Amino acid sequence: MGFVDLLPQEAEAEARGIAKVMAVFGRHGYERVRPPLLEFESSLLSGAGEALSEQSFRMLDPSSHRMMALRPDMTTQIARIAEVRLKDLPRPLRLSYSGDCVVIGTPGREGERQIAQAGIELIGPDSAQADAEVIALGAEALQAMGIEHISFDLSMPVLVWTLIDESFAGTVRDNLIHALDRRDAAAVAEQGGELADLFLGMMNAAGPAERALELLDTLTFPERLKGHVARLKETVRAVLRRVPEVHVTVDPIDFRGWRYHTGVCMTVFALHCREELGRGGRYRAGAEDACGLTLHPQALLRVAPPLSKTLRCMVPAGLSKKDLSSLHEAGYATVAALDDEADLKESARHLRCSHIWQDGVAVAL
Amino acid sequence: MGFVDLLPQEAEAEARGIAKVMAVFGRHGYERVRPPLLEFESSLLSGAGEALSEQSFRMLDPSSHRMMALRPDMTTQIARIAEVRLKDLPRPLRLSYSGDCVVIGTPGREGERQIAQAGIELIGPDSAQADAEVIALGAEALQAMGIEHISFDLSMPVLVWTLIDESFAGTVRDNLIHALDRRDAAAVAEQGGELADLFLGMMNAAGPAERALELLDTLTFPERLKGHVARLKETVRAVLRRVPEVHVTVDPIDFRGWRYHTGVCMTVFALHCREELGRGGRYRAGAEDACGLTLHPQALLRVAPPLSKTLRCMVPAGLSKKDLSSLHEAGYATVAALDDEADLKESARHLRCSHIWQDGVAVAL
Numbered sequence: 058m059g060f061v062d063l064l065p066q067e068a069e070a071e072a073r074g075i076a077k078v079m080a081v082f083g084r085h086g087y088e089r090v091r092p093p094l095l096e097f098e099s100s101l102l103s104g105a106g107e108a109l110s111e112q113s114f115r116m117l118d119p120s121s122h123r124m125m126a127l128r129p130d131m132t133t134q135i136a137r138i139a140e141v142r143l144k145d146l147p148r149p150l151r152l153s154y155s156g157d158c159v160v161i162g163t164p165g166r167e168g169e170r171q172i173a174q175a176g177i178e179l180i181g182p183d184s185a186q187a188d189a190e191v192i193a194l195g196a197e198a199l200q201a202m203g204i205e206h207i208s209f210d211l212s213m214p215v216l217v218w219t220l221i222d223e224s225f226a227g228t229v230r231d232n233l234i235h236a237l238d239r240r241d242a243a244a245v246a247e248q249g250g251e252l253a254d255l256f257l258g259m260m261n262a263a264g265p266a267e268r269a270l271e272l273l274d275t276l277t278f279p280e281r282l283k284g285h286v287a288r289l290k291e292t293v294r295a296v297l298r299r300v301p302e303v304h305v306t307v308d309p310i311d312f313r314g315w316r317y318h319t320g321v322c323m324t325v326f327a328l329h330c331r332e333e334l335g336r337g338g339r340y341r342a343g344a345e346d347a348c349g350l351t352l353h354p355q356a357l358l359r360v361a362p363p364l365s366k367t368l369r370c371m372v373p374a375g376l377s378k379k380d381l382s383s384l385h386e387a388g389y390a391t392v393a394a395l396d397d398e399a400d401l402k403e404s405a406r407h408l409r410c411s412h413i414w415q416d417g418v419a420v421a422l
Numbered sequence: 423m424g425f426v427d428l429l430p431q432e433a434e435a436e437a438r439g440i441a442k443v444m445a446v447f448g449r450h451g452y453e454r455v456r457p458p459l460l461e462f463e464s465s466l467l468s469g470a471g472e473a474l475s476e477q478s479f480r481m482l483d484p485s486s487h488r489m490m491a492l493r494p495d496m497t498t499q500i501a502r503i504a505e506v507r508l509k510d511l512p513r514p515l516r517l518s519y520s521g522d523c524v525v526i527g528t529p530g531r532e533g534e535r536q537i538a539q540a541g542i543e544l545i546g547p548d549s550a551q552a553d554a555e556v557i558a559l560g561a562e563a564l565q566a567m568g569i570e571h572i573s574f575d576l577s578m579p580v581l582v583w584t585l586i587d588e589s590f591a592g593t594v595r596d597n598l599i600h601a602l603d604r605r606d607a608a609a610v611a612e613q614g615g616e617l618a619d620l621f622l623g624m625m626n627a628a629g630p631a632e633r634a635l636e637l638l639d640t641l642t643f644p645e646r647l648k649g650h651v652a653r654l655k656e657t658v659r660a661v662l663r664r665v666p667e668v669h670v671t672v673d674p675i676d677f678r679g680w681r682y683h684t685g686v687c688m689t690v691f692a693l694h695c696r697e698e699l700g701r702g703g704r705y706r707a708g709a710e711d712a713c714g715l716t717l718h719p720q721a722l723l724r725v726a727p728p729l730s731k732t733l734r735c736m737v738p739a740g741l742s743k744k745d746l747s748s749l750h751e752a753g754y755a756t757v758a759a760l761d762d763e764a765d766l767k768e769s770a771r772h773l774r775c776s777h778i779w780q781d782g783v784a785v786a787l
Contacts, residue, residue, distance in 0.1 A: 060458035060490075061458060062457050062503050062507055063455065063456035064455055064503070064507060064508065065454060065455060065517075067456075068455050069448075069453065071456065072444070072454060072456075076441060079437070083434075083732075084755050085755065085756055085757075085758070086755045086757035086758070086773075088430035088433075089430060089433040089434045089437060090430060090433050091427065091432075091433040091436065091437075092427050092428075093426060093427065093536050094425070094459070094492075094522055094524060094536055095425050095479075095492075095524065095535075095536070114460075114490075116479050116480065116481035116492075119526055120424075125425075125479075127481075134427075138427050138429070142427055143429065146774075147772050151757070152430075155437075157522075159459060159460065161485060164485050170460075171458050171459055171460070184761075186760040186761070190758065190760065374551065389449075390448060390449050390450065390451045391449065391450055392450075392451035392516070393450070393451075393555065395514065395549060395551040395552055395555065396549075407512050408451075409511075409512070
């Protein structure tokens with residue numbers, strides 16, 4: 058049914074992972090906000106949130122007799138907080154958040170319906186430096202969790218959407234979208250009309266950042282897209298400067314994802330298994346420019362090194378606070394006998410302890 | 423509507439408070455579990471959960487066409503995890519949890535409908551030492567948040583309920599419950615029949631623990647309650663031994679709260695403002711004995727000392743990772759200029775920074 062229990066190891070790993078990620082955001086000046094799990098439908102699913110409407114659980118509030126929705130995503134909530142509650146704080150406004158979201162999922166594929174999110178939003182500036190800061194902090198957060206080999210894939214969905222929306226309609230439009238989605242060069246050539254060469258050139262440019270930048274330079278974009286293309290390049294260059302150790306790819310043809318994005322979009326993957334670790338991009342938060350990145354803690358945990366095992370020391374009932382504190386400071390969790398008469402060694406084995414308190418010190422079992 | 427945003431100060435304080443409390447539980451061997459926000463109604467609101475049914479938001483799952491409920495409380499979820507998922511782990515089983523719950527609330531008084539919880543369950547043993555461990559860890563968790571002046575109020579609702587259920591019916595029963603609830607001695611004397619003296623004696627015994635223990639010794643309980651009374655006394659003595667610095671009161675007449683409790687119950691208050699900080703007690707987790715305590719992080723934050731202000735240091739664009747790390751290690755959050763040309767001092771003031779990076783060090787503004 059997609060709503061699962063996390064048991065001790067997993068639950069602890071999730072909590073620590075989120076704490077590490079949030080600590081990275083916090084030390085770079087991103088301040089935490091915590092929007093509610095539920096909001097009135099009219100508030101949560103309006104504007105940019107409309108795109109998420111189909112994925113939202115709804116329920117009647119018996120108190121107000123209005124419909125409420127469980128959040129399927131937090132970005133639109135953070136945008137609302139910035140626009141309404143924090144409108145008087147100076148910009149750039151740097152906010153961070155973590156929490157659970159709930160999506161309806163696809164019938165038959167409800168594997169994960171409660172989704173943890175941890176992310177940042179940089180609200181106000183519209184610049185390549187701002188994009189690069191968001192990506193650099195994402196990389197640092199992943200490194201803090203011990204995830205080293207990552208790839209940021211940058212795209213600019215507004216390029217493809219603008220070309221499609223302005224020049225295609227009806228069946229041709231649908232066919233073209235389908236062809237682009239499958240990256241079917243022959244079909245794109247057939248359906249793309251005058252823009253076929255451009256589409257194919259963009260498709261061909263997809264790949265490692267340096268190469269993509271070179272190939273983009275050889276393409277001729279319509280005048281009205283030149284600003285977007287220049288900005289994509291500028292952001293890529295800023296990212297390469299800031300996090301030279303991170304693998305960066307560019308995919309100018311990518312147009313999937315949520316349609317509220319208005320500029321550069323990014324997806325971050327673990328290189329060795331192509332697991333998607335997070336995504337984000339540039340959008341409008343009310344009347345403001347914003348760029349955000351959301352990491353998926355559950356995915357992070359699948360690729361992060363496992364937690365080192367907690368040292369557990371069995372201690373007798375009534376051990377002094379001083380002795381307990383010294384064990385805690387040394388990194389032990391203590392497990393106290395409840396019965397004065399307990400055979401400590403036997404209890405320790407029974408209760409999965411690694412150590413036992415003996416003659417004033419922790420002794421390995 | 424009772425679903426509120428937490429803004430930067432509050433959100434950070436809540437997250438840090440929960441982390442502190444959970445760290446105390448963890449270092450005493452309580453392992454974290456994380457049940458889901460939603461469950462099928464049939465699972466969440468059955469058994470002990472039935473008592474919470476009225477307070478639960480329900481919604482249709484479009485995927486399974488079954489009704490789901492948002493959890494109004496986590497204790498019953500933890501009991502389910504212990505009984506089903508962790509049935510093979512040895513007992514005593516020590517579990518901790520934190521998360522948000524959602525209640526419908528009272529019409530017109532929906533002030534807090536999303537309620538954070540952080541708590542522990544000690545599953546398996548049924549002993550005064552187990553009760554005392556739960557209370558002692560609650561006290562330590564509060565101390566870790568800087569909350570010093572607290573009172574644990576202990577009760578044994580099964581005493582009053584047994585007396586009422588066995589000897590009263592109809593209007594007299596209702597009147598008696600009402601009288602006991604208001605602590606109206608005259609009405610209790612009038613409605614209490616043969617048990618009036620016992621009820622009045624129990625009412626009179628309510629107060630500081632030492633005095634309550636003495637007065638309880640002077641009362642004659644029916645044979646079948648003597649075990650419960652002895653256990654209440656034993657638990658009180660165990661608590662006084664373990665946390666002598668904590669104020670403890672006993673209220674033998676208290677019978678409010680959730681009816682799933684089968685033994686000693688506790689409520690913890692901040693002494694100077696009588697704010698309820700948490701509650702718990704002994705109950706049956708499936709076929710097992712269990713004792714739990716749930717703290718309310720939102721209430722804790724109202725009485726805890728405020729967070730010390732974060733030091734924020736404005737730094738130029740492109741400051742080296744080494745310099746950034748040294749600032750972070752010294753406890754600063756850094757706020758980076760996005761523009762190379764920025765007037766750092768002006769930006770620092772504008773962005774609420776306390777310090778500015780100048781000649782290789784953080785200088786107070």
